[in-house]
Amino acid sequence: MSELPEIFRVLAFVGGIMALVGLNAAFSVWLERKVAGHIQRRIGPKEVGPFGIFQSLADGIKLMSKQLVVPAKADPVLYRLAPALTMITAVMVFVVIPFGPALVARDINIGLLLIFAIASVNVLALLMGGWGSNNKYAVISATRAVSQNVAYEVPMLITVVTMVMIAGSMNLNTIVGQQQNLLQWYIFPWNGSLLLPVSFLIFFVCAMAETNRAPFDLGEAESELVAGFHTEYGGMGFGLFFLGEYGHVFVGCALASILFLGGWQCPFGWLPGIHWLLLKTYLLVFVVMWVRWTYPRTTLYGLLNLSWKVLVPFSLAILVLTAAMLKVF
């Protein structure tokens, strides 16, 4: 698509990414409900469309038709800005994700860094929403979300540094280009460091924690904090938080598949392209959902203990080991 004039290229990607974020949320919600249903020995949505596939569309229409009520003593600016901000960050990280050899909105050489820079802003949206809605539960939830995100950014970034050392680049398309078939995927220990599978696990756990997914959904914690930071949001305000959350889950899983599972490359070298990325990403999304519907929620100290006592030491050890191996071999 590089031969198109710049303006059309930008418009095409903006439209494409917006559509992807929307469709991804609709599909993820449907998938989540189906997975949850079958894990719980029921069938989930089935009435709207074949296998209930249009259920999320119906839900979306319902959310959009609802009035957006601003609580009386809420901060009017922050309260309205927060859902928009979470949506903006969710859309912006898509800019550097390579969906195919040439299918990337901006192929910049610090793509990896950009993703983390923008995704970290998301926590600000949660804080604004929690603070702005003037609700005690929401404030507790917002403070939880902040300390959680700070704690999990550390092991995640250490793992990413390990990956950058192995790949020698921060350009996502270059990293994908290096993993041409199954044997060259960075999840396998022979591709640079013995502990790469553990790295993948750490990255995946951190991605779940970063996106506030169960068992790390302390921010939402419905049995403790009612609904957490979006307690006071209804209609599309809530809808945007929802879209944003599933956008971030998609990005987290897409990033894991780009860094470790070869992104848009086919495991066997046939027909590389966007379908492989989507397949791998949704497989990981499925695992995220499977985990969510299996475990109880952790507590704040359990979460911080896991981060500082397990994930950080392990990721640091992997970093040192990788550096040593790269130096020796």
Place this chain on the structure above:
Amino acid sequence: MSGYFREVYDGCKSLLVGLGITFRYMIQPVVTLQYPRQAVKMAPRYRGHIDLIPDAEAESGNKCIACGMCQRNCPSGCITLKSEKPEGAKKKVLTGYRLDFTKCSLCGLCVESCPTNALDFSKEYNLAGLQAENFVFDLLKRCEERRR
């Protein structure tokens, strides 16, 4: 130090076991019924609201002798009987049996106390209405309908 690794290992193992259990359940067939399209079989002793049993032999169409035991025994006072004694007749005749189901707690004391076993439980569970009056039943009328 080895205790630390042991803990991490045991923790990971317990998590994997949990995932295995939920996955096994996921690929098993579902156990729920799709309610409006399917329904479970009613238990024979299911207690719905009470009903007068139609009786082909009796003149009035039921066995009720209007003694009022059910009305007196009802804890919630949801049964109202109306009866009259026609000129020259020996027995009282039931002219109205009103059940206010909104107050009923389905204890079954009325059915038990009935000396002629004129009452039983209906199997109706699909009761929904917009007003309280929808749940005030005229059992005599229902009995007539059931007889036909």
Place this chain on the structure above:
Amino acid sequence: MSVLAADPTYETFVLNMGPQHPATHGALRVKLVMDGEYIVEAEPVLGYIHRMHEKMGENRTYHQYLPNPSRLDYLSAMACTHGHVATVERAAGIAVPERAEYLRVITVELNRVSSHLLWLGAFVLDLGGFTPLLYAMDDREQILDLLERVTGSRLTYCYFRFGGLYNDVDDDFVDGARALVKRIRDKMPMYHNLITKNVILRQRLEGIGPISAEMCRKYGATGPVARGSGIPYDVRKHEPYSVYPEFDFDVPVYEQGDSMARYLVRMDEIEQSLRIVEQGLDKLPEGPVMAEKVPKIIKPPKGDYYCAVEAARGSFGIRLVSDGTNTPYRLKLRSPCFSNVSLFGEAARGLLLADAVALFGSLDLVIPDIDR
């Protein structure tokens, strides 16, 4: 309590958990004074669904009060009605046929298993795990189906009568109960693998929300809460009623007093209840299920009577003061949840909000039982 909260100039805030809150399982309000996420004071505020059951007892004849006890602790309704009929039978001197007593024990224990299964699901739901609830519901549904076949209702049973039972069971029930015992016994390892051994759950329960034996005695806590704190008190063993002395079962006791101990007590109790059901089915004698000479109008002689039974949540007792008429002079209900919720304020002090929710769930409170 954190050090800062002891300083009077330090700011705390009040958080209302309830009356509409997912963790309180009903209309209970807990007023929490919070220091950040730490609880400084916790005060349960009761009375949102008070229905005057005790007063109702004074205005109704003994028979008319039969449906009421099952509306207290609706999850172990069978045990509550057992307490009621046992008290009145003791007062009026009504003998119960042996078959009826055995069937009472069997149905009460089945009901206890169903109550504990629901608690298990709801407790893990409080901790954020949704799926075990539906697995537990699936098993519980089988028990409810079985009890529905006998009693005609699924939740608020009105099955026991003064002097016996409402109706007899058939062979289908006996076979169904045997199959059920096997089914749930086979399922228990699954629950232990999925829930008990889960590292996240262990971290949330072990050592969290300790309740000392002394605290239990102070507030009169009974049932699994007391047994989780090392008090081996079980009405079925200590003040035997019905035909319980003829059964061989253990009372699970754990010393730790934390949420995990209360959890394990209930899990073990499910197994013990299954044992009782099995023995009851083996020993089930033939005969009538209703005493022959039960007066139509019960008028117990003047006096003061008390009888307690072990409900799923602890000792449920009824004190009956009779003045010789056909209605009680006074009917005092001693419900286990009221005592168990009373210690929440002291036990929750200094806990994190999330741990307080775990503690709350481990007390297994049924709000209508508290408010009556």
